[in-house]
Amino acid sequence: MARYGMVFDLKRCIGCNACVIGCKQENSLPDGVFFTRTLSEEYGVYPAVNRVYIPTLCNHCEDAPCEKVCPSGATYTRPDGIVMVDPEKCIGCGSCAVACPYDQRSEMKAEAFKDGLFGTGELTDFEKQGYPRYTPGMVTKCDFCSGRVDAGLDPACVVTCPTDARIFGDLDDPNSKPSKLIRERGGKSPLPEKNTRPKVYYID
Amino acid sequence: MAANDLPIVGDSFKLGFRLQRYWDTPMASAFFFGELGAGLFLVSLLLESAQGMLAGLLITGLLKTYFHLSHMGVPTKSWRAILRPDRSWISRGLIGIVCFIGFGGLHLLNVWGFVPGFGGLLKLLAGAAALVVMTYQGFAMSHSTAISLWSSGLIPVSSLIYAATGGVMLLLASVPESAQFLVPVALLLHLCLAAVLLSLLHAARHGSPGARKSAELLTRTLYAKWFFALVCGAGVLLPILLLWFAGSVPLAAMIAAAGTLAGYYTFRLLIFKAGVFEPIMSFRP
Known part of the structure; x- marks a missing residue:
């Protein structure tokens, strides 16, 4: 069984946010909800100033705190390591959201589903086909586009990235691209002191 | 890799x-009504005040449930x-709350003579369930x-002490005859509260960058005036002064109770609002 993970190559990320748009489109996300973000940071002192882009998404932690605190059993980990949320079981209590050190949970507010992307109360065809996968009021997150992964495809953010800054694959396969990158370029985990053992790594 | 001087974004x-x-x-x-109701129930249970127990059950059973559902x-x-x-x-x-309402209600019916037998066992179970409700939110x-x-x-400790203090102050304000016993207890609990608040801030100021940012929000920037005026001033200092100098005067006890509850509610609110997530990594030199 594979153990899926992702590597972000910070040297390649140009902050175009195509991944964000690809994700929103693939997952039919309502207004204001993002499963992935590309954060930016400026550092240094003029004239030696630099800007770095840091993509973020759910880290699909081995020891996922969101799964541990979920009182309804809605959050669970698949055998391939993808941390999922069952929309039928989620009660929207938000305990997963305050337990995630990476702030990667999103509230699917009921109003967003009623108002629609344009705030007119009329849903577009795009919204009508996408929203039934969510329960209004639930708290959810990135699932590595599990439907695409099951079909043998990469997540939408990975295929949308024009610079190959996002690399997805099996971390248990030593010959997979992410495994090689982590090994050769020293992949770093976000907030390692939180002991969540993320399956997302950063290389720079 | 987190930098301390990053902004709130x-x-x-x-x-x-x-x-x-x-x-x-x-x-x-x-959280406030859950702990307050359970605290009031436990204190009333110990002092055998049926009205206090009923009020505690209603506060937790109705108000906590309403706000949770909302x-x-x-x-x-x-x-x-x-x-x-x-x-x-x-x-x-949640299991604790169900047990609290169930055993607490049965104990009350037992006190009123509607349910015969098992008085000691029901009292024990109701008290234990109240203790769970007073602390589980902190955990x-x-x-x-x-x-x-x-x-x-310190968070579960603060839950326990605030719940007990709130319960004691509500009972003190509503049953002035209990002042002789409750005033020293209330004073001691307020001193414990002061110690817990100081320890919490001290731990935060010497903790991770996120904890330091939270301490800064509470004591120096966004929420400082609310924290000092309501949590520390009205919630701890005012009740200590009133209880010390005029604890047996009913009006003073009522003002002290109002101050305690205002501070308690503000603490519950600010501890949520001042919570911050750490930046995942930083390249700042």
């Missing part, structure tokens, strides 16, 4: 500290929160390491 696409925004006023109200994204499925007591403090707490917060301000053993 809200919900933007910038790197920095992010304020906790998932648990807000309804959840703070639910917070839930999918309230119709809230019953599911009871399903994972093996790993979730929310589930354990639910401190269990997670995501928000450094909350990730402290």
Whole structure:
């Protein structure tokens, strides 16, 4: 069984946010909800100033705190390591959201589903086909586009990235691209002191 | 790799500290009324005040439930929160609340003579369940390491002491005859509160960057005036002075109780609002 993970190559990320748009489109996300973000940071002192882009998404932690605190059993980990949320079981209590050190949970507010992307109360065809996968009021997150992964495809953010800054694959396969990158370029985990053992790594 | 001087960035696409925004006023109200009701019940149980026990059960049973349901994204499925007591403090707490209402109600009926027998056992079970309700919310917060301000053993202690203090002050304000016994207890509890608040701030100021940012929010920037005026001033100092100099005067006890509850509610609210998520990494030199 594979153990899926992702590597972000910070040297390649140009902050175009195509991944964000690809994700929103693939997952039919309502207004204001993002499963992935590309954060930016400026550092240094003029004239030696630099800007770095840091993509973020759910880290699909081995020891996922969101799964541990979920009182309804809605959050669970698949055998391939993808941390999922069952929309039928989620009660929207938000305990997963305050337990995630990476702030990667999103509230699917009921109003967003009623108002629609344009705030007119009329849903577009795009919204009508996408929203039934969510329960209004639930708290959810990135699932590595599990439907695409099951079909043998990469997540939408990975295929949308024009610079190959996002690399997805099996971390248990030593010959997979992410495994090689982590090994050769020293992949770093976000907030390692939180002991969540993320399956997302950063290389720079 | 987190830098201390990063800003609070809200919900933007910038790197920095992010304020906790998932648990807000309804959840703070639910925590407040849950603990207050259980605290009032436990104190009333010890002093055998049936009216106090009834009030405690109603506060927790009605107000906590109402605010919890108003917070839930999918309230119709809230019953599911009871399903994972093996790993979730929310589930354990919900079981505690059900036991508290059940055993507390039965004990009250026993006191009124409607249910004969098992008086001692019901009292014990109701008291134990009240203790669970007084503390579990603190454990639910401190269990997670995501928000450094909350990730402290002092949070459940603060829940327990605030709940007990709130219960004692409500009973003191409503039953002035109990002043001789309750005033020293209330003074001691307020001193404990002061110690817990100081320890919590001290731990935060010497903790991770996120904890330091939370301490800064509480004591120097965004929430400082509310924290000092209501949590410290009205919630601790005013009651200590009033109880010390005029504890047996009913009006003073009522003002002291109002101050304690105002401070308690503000603490519950601010501890949520001042919680921050750490920046995942920083390249600042």
